[in-house]
Amino acid sequence: MNPVLADIYSTVIPSMPFIIAAYALMWAVLLIYVFVSISGLKKTEKQIAVLEEAVAELKAE
Amino acid sequence: MTNKPVKLPEAGQWPDKVAPWALLAGIVLSTLGFLMAFLYAGPVNGAAVDGVELIGGQMVANKLLLSQKIFYFHMPVALVSFCALAFACYYSVRFLATKNQRFDTCAKVCMEISLVFVICTMITGDLWERFEWGVWWTWEPRLTTYLILMLIVIAYFVLRNAIDEPERRGVYAAVIGIIAMVDVPICFMITRLIPSGVHPVVLREGGMSGDMGMTVAVCLAGLMLVGFALYRFRFRQVRLQERLQALKDEVEILEEQR
Numbered sequence: 433m434n435p436v437l438a439d440i441y442s443t444v445i446p447s448m449p450f451i452i453a454a455y456a457l458m459w460a461v462l463l464i465y466v467f468v469s470i471s472g473l474k475k476t477e478k479q480i481a482v483l484e485e486a487v488a489e490l491k492a493e
Numbered sequence: 494m495t496n497k498p499v500k501l502p503e504a505g506q507w508p509d510k511v512a513p514w515a516l517l518a519g520i521v522l523s524t525l526g527f528l529m530a531f532l533y534a535g536p537v538n539g540a541a542v543d544g545v546e547l548i549g550g551q552m553v554a555n556k557l558l559l560s561q562k563i564f565y566f567h568m569p570v571a572l573v574s575f576c577a578l579a580f581a582c583y584y585s586v587r588f589l590a591t592k593n594q595r596f597d598t599c600a601k602v603c604m605e606i607s608l609v610f611v612i613c614t615m616i617t618g619d620l621w622e623r624f625e626w627g628v629w630w631t632w633e634p635r636l637t638t639y640l641i642l643m644l645i646v647i648a649y650f651v652l653r654n655a656i657d658e659p660e661r662r663g664v665y666a667a668v669i670g671i672i673a674m675v676d677v678p679i680c681f682m683i684t685r686l687i688p689s690g691v692h693p694v695v696l697r698e699g700g701m702s703g704d705m706g707m708t709v710a711v712c713l714a715g716l717m718l719v720g721f722a723l724y725r726f727r728f729r730q731v732r733l734q735e736r737l738q739a740l741k742d743e744v745e746i747l748e749e750q751r
Contacts, residue, residue: 436544440553443539447560450624454563454617455527458570461616465609465723473730479737486744493751 501595504729516722522715529708530565537561567617569713573720574610582674585667597663635692638680645673
């Protein structure tokens with residue numbers, strides 16, 4: 433390869449892991465937050481089901 | 494003088510109807526921004542090389558810095574974190590004025606969104622810095638003020654978890670929320686007050702070329718919409734939890750009365 437071109441592109445390949453990691457980790461952080469929120473929602477839904485049972489028992493008595 | 498009833502933010506209001514569409518638009522715009530960063534925005538020149546080459550119809554005499562592509566998401570996530578902090582401050586002030594727990598809930602969710610985007614900013618910035626300057630950290634003014642901001646946001650949650658009594662917790666948290674907002678303009682303006690080679694002033698006339706500005710704008714719009722959708726989703730979930738807790742308390746009282 434032309435040495436001048438090689439010099440121009442010299443930082444492109446070494447920087448790729450950092451660019452990929454930056455974009456991947458950024459979206460990973462956002463997705464983790466979404467998953468935490470969803471798991472919180474599921475936990476709340478389960479608690480609602482328990483509460484509904486408790487209310488039904490109270491009504492039956 | 495009549496007291497106007499305070500209009501409280503609640504799950505299921507119009508923003509919740511808009512949120513799924515905002516999320517979809519945010520994902521589309523972020524993807525478009527990502528493609529624009531690599532396919533539309535021109536490469537940034539680094540150090541001069543010993544010679545000149547014709548690339549894509551242009552004479553190039555410098556190293557091409559691909560790592561600068563991180564900038565197209567690094568700056569927008571930082572601006573979204575500032576925006577979330579501004580809303581957290583607004584809700585904190587409303588809480589202090591009304592002592593209504595709903596505003597405390599809104600402020601807490603805003604702070605969570607802010608923390609998520611602060612972490613994104615730190616990750617993207619650190620990886621860029623590690624490649625360009627070979628270090629994971631440098632005590633540069635913008636980095637230092639942003640680190641202080643991150644520590645204040647973390648302190649907000651540490652403080653919340655340390656206090657059980659809701660009103661006292663809300664008041665202390667609101668004060669920290671307002672203090673965090675005070676750091677935002679300092680953090681934003683620091684590159685103008687103390688010029689540094691690491692963080693140039695980009696939001697100014699001639700700071701970015703047209704293609705760079707357009708790409709940043711698309712990424713910013715996309716991430717703002719994603720941030721808004723995340724806020725609404727989390728707010729709905731937290732509100733549901735609060736309503737459930739209130740119902741549980743009522744059921745317990747009824748059981749005790751029997």
